[in-house]
Amino acid sequence: MPTPTDSTAAATSAEPDTTPSENPVIEFVDVEKRFGDNVVLKDLNFSVARGERVTLIGPSGSGKTTILRLVMTLEELTGGYIYIDGEALSHEDRDGRRVEVSKKAQKQLRTRIGMVFQQFNLFPNMTVLENITEAPIHVLGRSKKDAVAKAHSLLEQVGLPDKANAHPTSLSGGQQQRVAIARALAMDPEILLLDEVTSALDPEVVDDVLAILRQVAETTNVTMLIVTHEMAFAKDVSHKVMMFDGGHVVEEGHPDKIFSDPDEERTQKFLSAVLGNN
Amino acid sequence: MTSLNILAQEADEPVDPGGPWWDWAFAWDILPDMLLAFLQYTLVVTVTGTIIAAVLGLIIAILIMVLPKPLAWIVRWASNFIRMTPIVVQLILLFWGFLWLDALTIGIVVFGVHYATYMAEVYRAGIESVPQGQWEATTALSMNPVRTWRKVVIPQALRSTIPSLGNYAISMFKDTPFLYAIGVTEMVTLAVGEIGGTTFRYNEAVTIAGLIFLAASYPTAILINRLEKRLAYAH
Numbered sequence: 001m002p003t004p005t006d007s008t009a010a011a012t013s014a015e016p017d018t019t020p021s022e023n024p025v026i027e028f029v030d031v032e033k034r035f036g037d038n039v040v041l042k043d044l045n046f047s048v049a050r051g052e053r054v055t056l057i058g059p060s061g062s063g064k065t066t067i068l069r070l071v072m073t074l075e076e077l078t079g080g081y082i083y084i085d086g087e088a089l090s091h092e093d094r095d096g097r098r099v100e101v102s103k104k105a106q107k108q109l110r111t112r113i114g115m116v117f118q119q120f121n122l123f124p125n126m127t128v129l130e131n132i133t134e135a136p137i138h139v140l141g142r143s144k145k146d147a148v149a150k151a152h153s154l155l156e157q158v159g160l161p162d163k164a165n166a167h168p169t170s171l172s173g174g175q176q177q178r179v180a181i182a183r184a185l186a187m188d189p190e191i192l193l194l195d196e197v198t199s200a201l202d203p204e205v206v207d208d209v210l211a212i213l214r215q216v217a218e219t220t221n222v223t224m225l226i227v228t229h230e231m232a233f234a235k236d237v238s239h240k241v242m243m244f245d246g247g248h249v250v251e252e253g254h255p256d257k258i259f260s261d262p263d264e265e266r267t268q269k270f271l272s273a274v275l276g277n278n
Numbered sequence: 279m280t281s282l283n284i285l286a287q288e289a290d291e292p293v294d295p296g297g298p299w300w301d302w303a304f305a306w307d308i309l310p311d312m313l314l315a316f317l318q319y320t321l322v323v324t325v326t327g328t329i330i331a332a333v334l335g336l337i338i339a340i341l342i343m344v345l346p347k348p349l350a351w352i353v354r355w356a357s358n359f360i361r362m363t364p365i366v367v368q369l370i371l372l373f374w375g376f377l378w379l380d381a382l383t384i385g386i387v388v389f390g391v392h393y394a395t396y397m398a399e400v401y402r403a404g405i406e407s408v409p410q411g412q413w414e415a416t417t418a419l420s421m422n423p424v425r426t427w428r429k430v431v432i433p434q435a436l437r438s439t440i441p442s443l444g445n446y447a448i449s450m451f452k453d454t455p456f457l458y459a460i461g462v463t464e465m466v467t468l469a470v471g472e473i474g475g476t477t478f479r480y481n482e483a484v485t486i487a488g489l490i491f492l493a494a495s496y497p498t499a500i501l502i503n504r505l506e507k508r509l510a511y512a513h
Contacts, residue, residue, distance in 0.1 A: 072417065121414060135419035183419070
C-alpha cells in the first residue's frame with residue numbers, strides 16, 4: 001500500500017486517488033492491461049519504495065512479466081496510470097481525461113530503468129564491450145573513456161574480465177546473462193527489472209548468476225522488481241513478495257511471512273507445487 | 279528481322295552462310311570490340327545499377343516500416359507497381375519520356391530502381407527476421423531510432439540478405455541485353471545485331487558474349503559467398 005504523504009494534506013480524500021504519492025519509485029494506479037479481449041491485469045494498485053526489492057511470484061500467465069514489460073514501456077498500457085518517481089510514464093490524467101505523455105518525457109523516464117531479459121537479448125553483431133558501452137555513450141552522452149572503464153569494472157564484477165572483446169555468440173548462456181546484467185548496470189539505473197533471468201540457463205550456472213544479483217542487491221541501492229521461479233533467491237533478496245494469480249494480487253508481504261506462513265490457500269498451493277518440484 | 283534482309287539485299291556478294299563452324303581468326307578480331315562493349319555498357323550499368331538498387335532498396339524497406347500508414351502504403355504500392363511491370367517497358371517509357379537524357383543514364387536509373395524494388399522485399403524479410411528481443415533490448419537501453427536501425431537492426435538484417443542481394447546483382451547483369459530496346463549497343467546487341475547482322479557469323483560473337491558473362495558472374499558469386507561467410511557470426 002502506498003504510504004500517505006504528509007505534504008499534500010488537501011489531497012487526502014475518500015475518492016480513489018489518481019495522483020501519485022511522492023515517495024514511491026514505481027506506482028501502479030488502477031492499471032489495466034488487455035491484449036484484445038484478453039484482460040491480463042485489472043484494477044492493479046501497488047507501489048514500490050526507493051531501494052525496495054520486490055519479487056512477483058505466481059503461476060504462468062498470472063501477469064507478472066506483463067507488469068515488468070509495462071514498466072519498461074514494452075507494452076502499451078490500456079488503462080490506468082503508472083508513475084515513475086511521481087511522473088507519469090505513459091498516460092496522465094489531465095482535467096479528468098486520460099492522455100498520453102510526450103515521447104520525450106517518456107524517454108527521459110525510461111533512461112532510469114534497466115531490464116535484464118530471460119533470453120539475454122545481447123546484440124550479436126557487437127562485441128561484449130560494445131554491448132555494454134553503446135547506450136552509456138550514445139544515450140547518456142558519457143565519454144568513451146569513462147564508458148569503457150566502467151564496462152571493464154562491471155565485467156570484473158560479473159566475473160568475466162577477459163571477455164570484453166568476445167562476441168556474445170561465443171559465450172555460454174550463463175556468461176551471456178552476466179554480460180546482460182553488466183549492460184543494464186552500465187546505465188546506472190534507479191530501477192532494475194529482472195524478468196526470469198535464470199529460466200533459460202542450465203541448472204549448474206543458475207547459482208553463479210544469482211550470486212551476482214545478490215551482490216548487486218547488497219552493494220547498491222537500486223530498486224528491483226523481480227519475476228523469478230527461484231524461491232530461495234526471492235526469499236534472500238526481496239523486502240516484499242507479491243503473489244499473483246489471474247492478474248490480481250492474491251497476497252503480499254515480507255518473504256519470511258509469505259514463504260513460511262502464507263494467509264491465502266492459493267499461495268500455499270502455489271508454493272508447495274513450486275517447492276515440491278525442486 | 280528487317281535489318282538483316284536489307285543488309286542481305288545490299289551486299290554486293292552474297293555472304294556464304296556456310297564456312298567453318300568456328301573461325302579462330304574472326305573470334306580474335308571481334309574480341310576487343312566485345313570486351314569494350316562489355317566494359318562500357320554492361321559492366322557500368324550493372325555496377326552502378328546494383329549500388330543504386332542496394333541503397334534505394336534499403337531506403338524503400340525502411341520507409342515502408344517507419345512512415346505513417348497512408349504514406350507507407352503509397353511507397354509500398356509504387357514499389358509493387360515497378361516490380362511487377364517488365365523492365366523493357368520501363369526502359370522504353372522512360373527513354374521516350376525523357377528524350378533529353380542519354381540512353382545509358384536512363385538504363386542505369388531504370389535498372390537501379392527496378393531492382394531496388396526487388397531488394398526492398400529482401401531487406402524487408404531480413405528486417406523481419408531480427409528477433410523481437412533485439413528491439414526490446416534497444417528500448418530497454420533507450421537507444422534512439424536512428425541508432426537502433428544503424429547499429430542493431432540493419433547489421434543483423436543484412437547478414438541474412440547478402441545471398442539474395444548477390445543473386446539479384448547477377449540477375450541484373452543478365453538483364454542488361456534489354457538495353458537494346460533503347461539503342462544502347464551493349465555486348466549482346468553488338469554480338470547479334472552488329473557483328474552477326476553484318477557478317478552472318480553468329481557463333482563466335484554469341485559464344486564470346488556468353489563466356490564473358492560467365493567469366494564475370496562466376497567470380498561475383500564466389501565473392502558473395504565469401505562475404506556471406508565473413509558476415510556470419512563466430513560460433
